[in-house]
Amino acid sequence: MTTTSLTSRRGRPKGIAKTGGRQKGTPNKSTVQVRTWARRVVEDPQVQARTLDLAREGRLAPAIHIELLHYAYGKPRDTTDLNVHVARMIRITPPIEEAAS
Numbered sequence: 001m002t003t004t005s006l007t008s009r010r011g012r013p014k015g016i017a018k019t020g021g022r023q024k025g026t027p028n029k030s031t032v033q034v035r036t037w038a039r040r041v042v043e044d045p046q047v048q049a050r051t052l053d054l055a056r057e058g059r060l061a062p063a064i065h066i067e068l069l070h071y072a073y074g075k076p077r078d079t080t081d082l083n084v085h086v087a088r089m090i091r092i093t094p095p096i097e098e099a100a101s
Contacts, residue, residue, distance in 0.1 A: 038071035 012018070022028065027035075041047055054060040 034071055038068050039073075042068050042072045 051060060051065060
């Protein structure tokens with residue numbers, strides 16, 4: 001029967017830099033494959049024609065089309081102006097004057 005101590009660790013020792021693996025910002029293979037597939041679907045003339053037909057008939061599921069566009073080209077960034085929200089949260093009060101003694 002073997003016992004392990006509470007201080008035993010797996011992996012690399014603390015303080016040793018990580019080596020190997022993907023470079024930061026490099027997408028993994030499945031991400032690239034899904035993006036390529038989604039672009040082929042979205043850019044296919046037959047798919048575009050069928051999508052247009054469904055939209056004209058009022059039978060297009062917009063969520064599916066939007067999701068495909070997101071996979072193909074990425075989601076657009078939200079450009080909310082934080083200054084507007086912060087100004088609403090801050091309540092400006094007039095300075096309190098010290099009472100004269």
